[in-house]
Structure formats: structure tokens, C-alpha cells
Amino acid sequence: MELIKTIEQLRTELQAGVVVEHTTIPVYLVALYSLRGDANARVRDVIHHVLMEEMLHLTLVANLINAIGGKPNLCQKTLMVPFPAPLLPGNNFKVNLSAFSKSTVHDFLQIEKPAPAADQPKGKGRRTIGDFYDCMRDSLKLLHEQHGDTLFSAPSNPQVTGKFYYGPGEIVPVTNLETALFALKTIRDQGEGDSHTIWEREPNYRFKGSLEPAHYYRFKQLLDERSWRLHDDPAKLPTGPGVTVSWNDVYPMKRNPKIEHYDGELKEGALKFNKRYGELLCLLNETFNGKPEKMGVAIPMMSQLRDLAIAVIRQPYPGKKGFNAGPTFEPVDQPCGCSALAKGAVAVK
Amino acid sequence: MNTQYDFDVVIVGAGVAGLIMAKQILEDAGNFRVLVLEAGGERSKSFEGHREYLKNFFEALIKIPNSPYPAEFYAPHPNELETKLLNKNDPAAELQYVLQNGPQPFRTTYTRSLGGTVQHWLGTCLRLRPSDLKMRTTYGRGLDWPLTYEELMPYYRKAEFEIGVAGDVDEQKLDGFKFEDGYVYPMEGIPKSYVDSELERRLNGHTFTYAGTTQKPRVTASPQGRNGIPNPKYKDENKNQYVPLGAVGRGDLGLRCEGNSSCVPICPAQAKYTPVKTLNKIDIPEYADRFSILYNSVATKLHIEKESGNIESLEYKKYGRGSISTKQVTAKVYILAAHAVENAKLLLNSSCKNDLIGRNLMDHPFVLTWGLSDWNAGTFRGPAVTSTITSLCDLPTRKDLSACRIEISNWGWNWATGSPYAEVDEFLGQGLHGQKLREALKNNISRQIEFNFLTEQLPDKDNRVTIDENFRDELELPRPKLHYQLGEYERAGLIEAKKVSDQIFKSAGVTDCTKYDKKDPGYFEFGQSNAVFYGAGHIGGTHIMGLNANDSVVDKDQRSHDHRNLFAIGSGSFPTMGTSNPTLTIAALSFRSAEAVLRQLKQANPWN
Numbered sequence: 001m002e003l004i005k006t007i008e009q010l011r012t013e014l015q016a017g018v019v020v021e022h023t024t025i026p027v028y029l030v031a032l033y034s035l036r037g038d039a040n041a042r043v044r045d046v047i048h049h050v051l052m053e054e055m056l057h058l059t060l061v062a063n064l065i066n067a068i069g070g071k072p073n074l075c076q077k078t079l080m081v082p083f084p085a086p087l088l089p090g091n092n093f094k095v096n097l098s099a100f101s102k103s104t105v106h107d108f109l110q111i112e113k114p115a116p117a118a119d120q121p122k123g124k125g126r127r128t129i130g131d132f133y134d135c136m137r138d139s140l141k142l143l144h145e146q147h148g149d150t151l152f153s154a155p156s157n158p159q160v161t162g163k164f165y166y167g168p169g170e171i172v173p174v175t176n177l178e179t180a181l182f183a184l185k186t187i188r189d190q191g192e193g194d195s196h197t198i199w200e201r202e203p204n205y206r207f208k209g210s211l212e213p214a215h216y217y218r219f220k221q222l223l224d225e226r227s228w229r230l231h232d233d234p235a236k237l238p239t240g241p242g243v244t245v246s247w248n249d250v251y252p253m254k255r256n257p258k259i260e261h262y263d264g265e266l267k268e269g270a271l272k273f274n275k276r277y278g279e280l281l282c283l284l285n286e287t288f289n290g291k292p293e294k295m296g297v298a299i300p301m302m303s304q305l306r307d308l309a310i311a312v313i314r315q316p317y318p319g320k321k322g323f324n325a326g327p328t329f330e331p332v333d334q335p336c337g338c339s340a341l342a343k344g345a346v347a348v349k
Numbered sequence: 350m351n352t353q354y355d356f357d358v359v360i361v362g363a364g365v366a367g368l369i370m371a372k373q374i375l376e377d378a379g380n381f382r383v384l385v386l387e388a389g390g391e392r393s394k395s396f397e398g399h400r401e402y403l404k405n406f407f408e409a410l411i412k413i414p415n416s417p418y419p420a421e422f423y424a425p426h427p428n429e430l431e432t433k434l435l436n437k438n439d440p441a442a443e444l445q446y447v448l449q450n451g452p453q454p455f456r457t458t459y460t461r462s463l464g465g466t467v468q469h470w471l472g473t474c475l476r477l478r479p480s481d482l483k484m485r486t487t488y489g490r491g492l493d494w495p496l497t498y499e500e501l502m503p504y505y506r507k508a509e510f511e512i513g514v515a516g517d518v519d520e521q522k523l524d525g526f527k528f529e530d531g532y533v534y535p536m537e538g539i540p541k542s543y544v545d546s547e548l549e550r551r552l553n554g555h556t557f558t559y560a561g562t563t564q565k566p567r568v569t570a571s572p573q574g575r576n577g578i579p580n581p582k583y584k585d586e587n588k589n590q591y592v593p594l595g596a597v598g599r600g601d602l603g604l605r606c607e608g609n610s611s612c613v614p615i616c617p618a619q620a621k622y623t624p625v626k627t628l629n630k631i632d633i634p635e636y637a638d639r640f641s642i643l644y645n646s647v648a649t650k651l652h653i654e655k656e657s658g659n660i661e662s663l664e665y666k667k668y669g670r671g672s673i674s675t676k677q678v679t680a681k682v683y684i685l686a687a688h689a690v691e692n693a694k695l696l697l698n699s700s701c702k703n704d705l706i707g708r709n710l711m712d713h714p715f716v717l718t719w720g721l722s723d724w725n726a727g728t729f730r731g732p733a734v735t736s737t738i739t740s741l742c743d744l745p746t747r748k749d750l751s752a753c754r755i756e757i758s759n760w761g762w763n764w765a766t767g768s769p770y771a772e773v774d775e776f777l778g779q780g781l782h783g784q785k786l787r788e789a790l791k792n793n794i795s796r797q798i799e800f801n802f803l804t805e806q807l808p809d810k811d812n813r814v815t816i817d818e819n820f821r822d823e824l825e826l827p828r829p830k831l832h833y834q835l836g837e838y839e840r841a842g843l844i845e846a847k848k849v850s851d852q853i854f855k856s857a858g859v860t861d862c863t864k865y866d867k868k869d870p871g872y873f874e875f876g877q878s879n880a881v882f883y884g885a886g887h888i889g890g891t892h893i894m895g896l897n898a899n900d901s902v903v904d905k906d907q908r909s910h911d912h913r914n915l916f917a918i919g920s921g922s923f924p925t926m927g928t929s930n931p932t933l934t935i936a937a938l939s940f941r942s943a944e945a946v947l948r949q950l951k952q953a954n955p956w957n
Contacts, residue, residue, distance in 0.1 A: 038400075038404070041397075041400060045396075045599070049599075049601060052601055162579065163578055163579070163581070164578075166593070166604035166605055167601050167604065168600070168601030169601075299605075303607075
């Protein structure tokens, strides 16, 4: 990927990062909602943890955009896209809303696929999220060489800090090159890692001993039904203790459900979910555009979404025997308080 | 290092007192070796174990404090339903692990497993008041502590860091507590619940009479041992800001209180402090060669050297599947941190001579009052209790009747009636279903107001733990037998509470629904009035601290007067109870006693 030459362009590219990070969220959420009962407690842990880290990444990217004078755009009108949805510009791979299954986990592996290690030749054509963030890092360094600290001298909005954000990993207010690189490194290491190592290279965890595999390898444990041991070879199978996966304790949700197929109470329920999800995004948009304290309102909404989603996913899919309905994550035509905010937000590619 | 002993220190009990002690000794530069013996199991050490506990709680028909935590066959603990008094005609009473000798039942329990009773604590982190420590001098009642509030202050700070307290120092100051200048709690206060704020607003300007005095209701937010927003002004000993500790085994969860309101018996998020969080700081590779913790290991007897009175070894039984083995361990210093009843049991079973062992058993006996508000109170939001009415904690009336602190429940009538399950049952019984049932529940449950009046119980030598050779547990150890009753002082306080409740309810627009059942084991009469008392789960006394062996069992360092290398720690050392929940003070005393233990370990002859 070619390095970026102007600050303006870097802001635009980072907004693409916001879109990428967000695109993974409905995908993981649906898989999580589809788990039925307690049989898949371990699976739930793995997906939930990754999901929380994706939210961290989204927050870090938004912090970075604000730090270099851009305005992150999280408005529902920008972020809610129909599924299947392309993950990255310049890559044909599309992600789906689908219930937890082996094929879904294969999709997860695609999303989180590690970049070739630095000393290996880059594959042609296939871009990974890792490549994307490597390019952001190198571009940022280059721009900093040219512009110095003025790059960070006019932040557009206050940073979201540990006061309002909590979860796995470390939230850093981005104020200079060091913290900007740290934020990018956190995203890179937690997500894809590289093909040399299973583990997040430098875990920024508060707790001793909680070295976690990078996302790709975490999901691989589910497919192999076995956990990684410290010195396992990433190219081979994990050799640690077994992981219980109950592939059948899942609501058989139809892939990429559409609200146009729903009616009656089911439609009402699904609409309620989509509406709420849209409101959540707009609330986050406010959070990242001047009102970090709004995060405190956004978090309980996330728990409410779970209840709304489960009410939908329990229902049969109209006209599709053997399949269940599910949340559709489709945009709802509703007035949105973001429009005023969004003025001056960076364009979306 | 002296290798004459198996360990430098042996600690009995992996609860808040014992684990803080272990941590302080391990972190000292002296490289001391520590063994912790835990009678129960280690389920709470893993996230899977926590899930198992949650499942137990969800499935329990009666959600009593010990409902998530099953007792071990070989290390039983009592539960809240075991209130039958010993009676020749009722063989069931003999089957309860703790024998209730009466005349009234002791309605408080404890938990024998990793994390101890603090697994189901409420999380309230009030300090004791200066006057609580000087009851004899100030009010001519009870006993004085051999420690002052000022002496405890630095240790309260350590305890507030370790537990992770969220609170508002300024509000505590208004309530009469003293703090060092500039001190703040590690985390910002947990907000008052909607019920609290509404009551505060509605009671503003009202007064009530209490034992012949006129009082204003003062609603104060409680400092709490649960995760909130870290206070940027807080600096720990290394000048760092406080970092909340997440769930055991899933550090990314539980970083903020989610307001589940089932704090007692279990915080689903693990935002509430558990001693396992302290264990995780010491169960690390750096200490692996000098720290051991053994589960399913019940301390049975201290062997005492005849001449010096020092402890020369500790006997314990390790149990497994179908096997029990008896073992001995030696150490320079022995620390009993098994909670008040089990500490007394062990001391008595070891034939320790001090007559005060087991005596002065105390609790915070409390009465409940409940009513329906004529406004929507939005009950069942927030942690179980966020505020208390503190007007009655320290009045001159303490010379006549016990002080009390009024907890405002965020969990509706849960303690009183078993809400919301009881109401579902009741309305179904009335033939309601569907929409009508939902409406009835919404209408009733969201208006449920409940007050818990926790009163101070005075030390009374006749309230005591003994052991009975005729009743033995599965390890053949004599079981504890409790002799317990409320005195006039406590009864008067509890009865006065109901009168206060009636007035506050009236001022706040709440219709009283309180009913005391004559058949309830806690039913009592006093003068023309009656009430039902409960146990708060705050066991105190049994090895109280004081100046010498004639007035107490341990000294201000919690060291035995008679056995100089023996410490008995925890709320068993409290000479009086005040009206504050005891955990914070237990933790502070552990920090303080750890310094005494370290001094002793560093002496040429630690037995002096």
C-alpha cells in the first residue's frame, strides 16, 4: 500500500479504519447472539473478548483522528451498511451476518488473517487489516518527519480516556507521535499479530499472566477445539487442553437476514433493534465529537441491544423452514442528531 | 533464613484478613516463606468457578447469602435457614453444623472456601467512627478499643486501596468522619440510586422523633468496594492513579459496577471486591518458591509448648476424594484468620486457656421495615444499597439504647418477602396472567421501599461460642455451639427503629406494609411492641482485643496475650461493633498487624 502524503489524506484513510473496525462489530455480535444456553460459555468468552477489543480499536482510531485535527464520523448513516459487506477497500472479501458455525469461524479467520511477518515477501493482491495499519503507521511517521509536532497541535475534539472507556487493553489519549504509534500498535498486535507468533506481541494488560493469543489464533482454537500452549508453532495445530465447543447449541439463524422478509411482531422487534443500534452509533458519534461523557450512556444501551436481539433471534424465519430470524443491522430512516455534528467530518471513501 | 521451620508464617484461612496478611509478608524484603491453609475449595479462583456459583444462585429457590456457595462435606458452614434451637424433641436441630443453643438463634453465617465470607459481602466500606472505638469512655457502655481512630487512619487508607473503594470523602466528612487533608478515595463515588435521591428530596425539611430527641433524616452515599470511575486526584503510595481490577480470570470484565443489585450474594460482573483479587497479586511466579496455599486443608489443633506457651506446631487435616490425612506444620508465627467462629473453635480445640475465648459474640442485629410508595420509586436499579440514613449512628442516646444505621434497599422487598419472586407467586395465586400479571408486578415492584435498621450489639460475655465434644463434624472435630440473645439495650434499639420507620415513611409518602410473623425464628417482644430480627452477617467478638489477658484475648496488634507467636485476626478481635460494616476495618487491622508480624519475624528470637 502506498504511503500517504498529506495530513488531509491521512485523516480520510483513518476514517476508512473506523469503517473497517465497525464492520466487524455486527458480524461478531450476531455470532454471539446466536449462542443458545450455557453450553458454549467458552465460545462466548472468546467472541466477546475479541468484540470488546474491536470496540477498543474503534475508539483508538477515533482518538487518533481527533488528535490530528480530523473529525471521526460514526453516524449511523455512514456506518450502517447492507450485509454481505466488503471489509476492506481493495479486497474482494465480504463479511456476513451469520450464526456461529464452522464456516462462520472460517470467516472470522479471514477477517483476522495475519499479515506475513516482516521478513517474508509480501503477497500480491491480498490486503489485510494488518497491512492497512502498517501503512497508517509508516505514513504517520513520514508526516511527522515533515511536519513535526504541529501534526498534533490542533486536536479537533477531546480524547476518550479511561474515565469513560473500560474493557480489555489500554485506552490511550493520543496527544503526540509516541501515543499515536502506541495506539496503532495496540490495534495491530491485538488483532492480527503476524504469522511468526501466536501471541499478542506486547500485551498491555493490567494482569500478570494473561498473555492472550492474537484474534486469528484465538478463533483458530475454536475450530481445532484445542487451546494454544506457550511454545506451539503457529503453522501447526494447537496442542493445549481441549476447548469445548457445542456446534449445535446455536439458533439456526438465516445468513444475512433482511427485514423485508419479516412481518408482525417479528418486524417490530427487528425494527426496534435497528433503530436502537442506529441511535447507539449516533450517540457514539457525539462521544467522539466533543462529548466523551456520553460513553456512560452508550454502554448500558449495548446491554439493552442484546435483549432486543435475542427476542428476534428466537423467532422462526418467515417462509424458511428450519431457519431462525435475526437482527438485520439495516439502516432505519430516522432523524438523526448527528447531521449538525457531521459538518466538517471527513469524507468517506 | 532459618530452615528449622517449615515456613516463617502459617495463615489459617484464605479470606480478606488472611490474604492481606499473606500479601504484606510476601512483599516485604525479608523473603519470608508463607503457607495459607484454606478449609474449603478453590472454585472462586477461576472464571468457570464463578459461573458455577452464578448458576447455583440463579437456580436457588431461596437466595440466601450462602446460596451460590455450597458447603464442603468435610468443611461445612452454616446457612441462614439453620436457625433451629437445640431441642431434645427435634433431632433436626442437631444436624445443623453450628449448634444453636439459644435462647435466641444467631442468624448470621459465614463461608468456608477461598475468598471467605467476603464473597457475599454487600461492599459497604464505612470506617468505624472515633466514638465507636471509645464506647465505654464516651457512653459508659460496652468496651473501649486499645486503638484510636487516629492510629487506624493510615491503615484505613491501605485498606481502601486494596479493596478499591469508590466514595466521596467530602460527603463522609459532613457525616463526621475525619480524613487527612487532600485525601480522596481511589474511585469517584457510586451515584446515589433513584430511590435514594427521591427519598432525600422528599424528606428534606422533615424531622422525626427518636428516643425523646428530634432528628433530621440525613441520606448519605456509602463508600463502596466496587469499581467505579477512577478518581484522577487519587495517588497511591507510588504516586500512581488507581487502576480498577476486573473479574477474576477475565480482567476485561467487571471494570465498572453494572448495578445488578444482587451484590449479596454474588456480583455477576465481579465489579465488587473479592479477596481472590488480593490472592492474584501474590500467586505469581516471583513468589512461587516461598508461597503455598493448600485448599481442602482444615486446621484442627495448635500444639502448645508447656513452659513458654508458644505454639510449636499446627495440626491440619487434608481431605480429598475418600481420603483424609493428618499433617503437621511448623512456623515461627501462626496466624488464625478463619473468621470469628472458626478461630474460636480452633483455639478452644487446642485447649488455649484464656476464659474469654469464644465470648462476646456479636453481630449487627437488624429489623426490616417495608412499604409501598405513592410515587414510582424505580426499584431494582443500582447495587443493593447505595445510601444509608446516618442520623442515628452516634447520638448521646447510645448510653440508653443501641445506635442504628438505616440502609435504603435498592432491591425492593427482597430481604423481607423474597421479592420479586414472592410477588409473582402471589399474583399468580390471585389468578392473574398475561398483561394483567405484568401490570400488577410493575405497579407493585417499582414502588417497593425497604429499610434495614442495623443496630450495634454490645459485647456480652454470655453470648459465646463453645465447642461440644458430643457433636462432631465429618473430620471428627467438635462442632461450634452458640449461646446467643439480644439484651435490653439492643431490643430497645430495634423497637425504636420501627417507630422511626413509621415517621419517615409518612413524610416520604410511603404506606407501611411491615408485618412481623410470630412464627419467625427472629420474632421477639419488648414492652408493648414486637419485631423480627435478622443477622447481618457481621460476626464480631470471640477473641476481643484489649490491654491484657484479664480483659481480652489479643492485644492491639491482634497477638495472643498468652501465646506470643500466635495472632488471631479479623472481626473476632473487635471489642465493639459500631454501626459500620466490618470488612474495611478487618482489612485495616490486617495491614496493621502485618507490621507487627514482620517486626517479630525480624527479631533474633521471634518467640519473645
